[in-house]
Amino acid sequence: MFNLLSRREFLGGLGALTAGVLFSNLVREGEAKVKKGESWPYVKIDPKKAGELAYNAWFEVYCAQATATGIMELLAEKVGEPWASFPIHALKFGMGGMLGWGMTCGSIVTASLVMGLVLPKEIVNDMILDIVEWYAETSLPTFVPDKPKFVKDLPKTVANSPLCHISVGKWMKTANKAFNSPERRDRCARVAASVAYRTVELLNAWKDGTYKPTNTWNGPAAVGIPAQQNCNECHGTNIPTAPKS
C-alpha cells in the first residue's frame, strides 16, 4: 500500500500543531519540499547506474519508459516521494516516436519531462534544448552497457535530427539492419541509456552549480516557424518561406 495523502488534509483532520510535530520526523526531506505546482526534488545520482537501468529496462518497455525508469527509479530510491509513486508505465507512449509514428524520440520526451519536473523556470528550457540538440548532433549510441543483450559492437550514427524516424532510419541504413533485428533493438536500448546518462550528467552539473547552456537553435527566430535545423532533408532545395507579419 502506498497511497498519497495531502498534508493539508492531514493537518486539517488532526489539528495542525500536533500533526506538524508528529510529521516532522516522518517525512523525508524531499517530500517535505513538494507543494502544489512546485518542482520535484533532485539529488545527484550516478549516470552510469541510470544508463544501465535504462538499457536493461528497454527490452521490456522501450525507449520513453526506459529512459524515465533509469532516472526516476534512482530518484525514488534516494529521494522517495513524489518520484516513488509516479506511474512510470504512463510514459510508454513515447516509444517509436509516439507508438510507431516516428516523431520525437521517446527518450527525449521523458528526459524533458524529468527536467521539467525538476528544474526552475530560468533553466528548464535551456537544458531541454541542450539535450535535444545533443541528441541530433551526437554520434549515437554513446552508452556501452556492462552486459550487452545481443551484440558487443554496434555502428554509431549522427541523426542530425531528434526525430525517431530519422534517427532510427539513418542507423538502419548504415548498419543495414531491419527494424526488428536484434542489432536495432540493442541500438535503441543504448540510445535510451545514452539519453538517461546525458540527462543525469546535465542535472548533476546544475546541482553542482556548474551547468552552462550550449544550445544554439531557435526555429521560430531562424526560419519563422517551429522547425528543425535541417530544412533540406525534407524540403530538398524547394524550401517554402514562412509568411511574415
Added chain:
Amino acid sequence: MFNLLSRREFLGGLGALTAGVLFSNLVREGEAKVKKGESWPYVKIDPKKAGELAYNAWFEVYCAQATATGIMELLAEKVGEPWASFPIHALKFGMGGMLGWGMTCGSIVTASLVMGLVLPKEIVNDMILDIVEWYAETSLPTFVPDKPKFVKDLPKTVANSPLCHISVGKWMKTANKAFNSPERRDRCARVAASVAYRTVELLNAWKDGTYKPTNTWNGPAAVGIPAQQNCNECHGTNIPTAPKS
C-alpha cells in the same frame, strides 16, 4: 501548504489501526486508490469546460501545458490527488513541438500523458493512436471558444500529420499569416482546446464503457520503420526502402 505524504509512512508513524480509522474520513475516493505504479483515478468531466480552460491557458503557457491544464485542473477539482499536486508547468516543454523544434504537437504529447496516467494497458495504446490519427486527419481547430481573444472566425486546415511544423505550416500557408500573428496564436490556442475536448470525449466514452478504437496506422508494420503515413510529403517520389531481416 500542500505536501505529499505516503500513507505507508503515515501509518508507520501513528500506528496502523488508529490512523486507518482517522484517515478513512479524510481521504477522497480517488486518492485512496492510487498505489505505487498504479493508474491515476479518472471521473467524467465536461469537455467544453476542459476546452475553455485550455484555450484561455494557452496565451500564458502554450499548447502542451494548456491542454494538460484543461484536463488536469478539472480532475484536481473533482478527484483531488494525485492530480492536485502535479506540477503542470513541468509540461511546458512540449510547446512548438519541443520548444520550437516543430516535432510532435505539444497538445498531443500531454493528451497522451493524461491517457497514459489514467488508462489500463489494454486500452491506452489504442486511445493514444486514436487521438494522434484524429489530429492528423481532422480539419483543425474544431473548438470555438466562448470569448475569442483576437478573431471570431479562423481558417481550418487538415495537417495530414501530428507534427507541429506541418500542422502550423499548412495553416500559416492557407491563412497567409505569420507565426507571431494574433490569428496564428488564436489558432494554436484553439487546437490545444480541440485536443483537450477530444481527449475528454474519448476518456468519458471509456468511463461509460462505450469507447471503441478507430486507429488504422501502424508505421513499423506498414513500412518497416516508425513513420508517419504521408511518406511522399518529405521523401517526394524517392521513398527509401527499410532494410529487411
